[in-house]
Amino acid sequence: MKIRKKLFLGFGLYIILATILGFLAYKELQIITTRLTVVEIADDITNTILEVRRYEKNFLLYKDREDFHELKKYLAALKKNIDNIRTEIINEFGTDNYNMMKESIAEYEYLFDRIAENLRAHEGLYKNEKDSIDKMRLKAREIQSFTENLLKRERETINSLLKSSVRLLLFAILIIMVLGTVINIKLGASIAAPIRSLEEATRKVAKGDFSQRLNLKGKDEIASLGASFNQMEERLQETMSSLELAVERLHEKQAQLIETEKLATLGKFAAGVAHEINNPLAIINEKAGLMKDIIELSHDFPNKDKFLNLLNAVFDNVNRCSVITHRILGFARKADITPELIDINSLLGNVIKFLEQDIMLKGISLKLDMEKAIPPLRSDRIQLEQVFLNIIKNAIDAVEDGGIVRISTDIKDNNTIQVAVQDNGHGISKEILRHIFEPFFTTKEKSKGTGLGLSIAYGIVRRIGGNIVVESEVNKGTTFTVEIPLQTELHGGENI
């Protein structure tokens, strides 16, 4: 219900109550007025009868004609009075009583007329006249006592009516007060309560809580406001959660970007260092080489073998250095930088064949789950081989003897395939996971790894527009998922 309707209804109830009360009071007053008229008439009749009786007494005492005329005049007035009584008043008197009174008066007049006539004729009363006079007086008293009784009764009725009217009015006032208060409170509550809950809800929204929903019953303006409010809250909540999601994604992207940037910077730095080291290393290599040449060519060089051994140790370590610098600079990949159609399953097969001996030696159970319908991709074979060689070799190193390595290929979406390399090895802690793609970061023994394998793999995959995702749990194992685009644009290779 609309608020206007509610207010109308509230006022309407008031007005109806007031009207009923007024009507009741009016009715009571009307009844009282009628009663008062009866009293008045009865009073008149009583007074007229008293006058009649006075002249009757005088006439009978003095036999004056004047008294006769006065009596007749009052008697006529009395009759006229009685004849003029309205029907409703007659009903009040009682029709029988009324008729009886009229008859009594008529009888009284008849008796009086006869007495008066006899008096005029005989100038005195006969014996039998006395009976007539007594009879007449009796009639008169009857009429008198009747009207007196009527008066008394009417007065009592009016009194009790007045009392009940006052009671009724008091009761009605009480009812109006109580009912009015109840109506007011109910009306006020039905308007104010939803406003209050709306206010509360608004305050919560201001504090950033969009979870609540208003449950406003009814069809008034507040209820529809509540419905709009709920809609607003829903929209706000949706917007907030999508914003939160966007912020979260932004953070992720940012972290990823920072990571990529960091690795790129590290890579550039490492390349710079590698280059700077290559030149002096080349000089050492040539000088030592020249020494070796000379020693080998001379027939009687003292401690020839000793020197040759020493020089070989120099070459070994020059070689050790250059393996590192060459790997950093990616020189080995130079020759085959042309993209070709590659079946990733057979490429992985080649890599596995290359690592067969390691797998056999450790007794690793290798499980393959290759997607047969995988589309061919256009990319650099040598570089991809390098990527998977590094990752699968890491998996083999990570597991205990007899561990499990699972390699699977899958279609990720229309433009991307993915290769997952999963092991049940020692896993990587979160602390270490953060650094695994950094160059020179390794947890292997010095002789076993340079810390460049994953760094190089990551660099290659990023360059061909792919990504490497690592999931690991300590003592449970690690999964490397390599995502590769079907079409590759090699960055930094403009001849492709």
Add this chain to the structure above:
Amino acid sequence: MRDAKVLIVDDEVEFATALSERLQLRNYAAKAVFCAEDAFAITKAEQPDLMLLDLKMPGMHGREIVKTVKQFSPGIQVIILTGVSEDQILEEGIEGEVFDCIMKPVDISVLTQKIDEALKKRN
């Protein structure tokens, strides 16, 4: 194959001289120069069969050196012998004009094998 004229162009004097000497011991007519100008002069005067060139020379890009040298001696074979990475060689845009790129340091036997292959191609 042997007695082929090999010109080493590298601003690292110690590297160039030592390598030159080692190649001479292996019967190549090797000569070392340490700047682009000398390289051009020798190319003009002696028409070497092959040039070992460092990509990073002060004052001149490797690509310009290759171009100029090829003007003086069109049949000359060029092997880039450098400390820089593959990406930088690609940036130079000379991979079509040179026989191969080898990264320093290099084992002498690997180098002589490449030199012989290049000379075979020249002949």
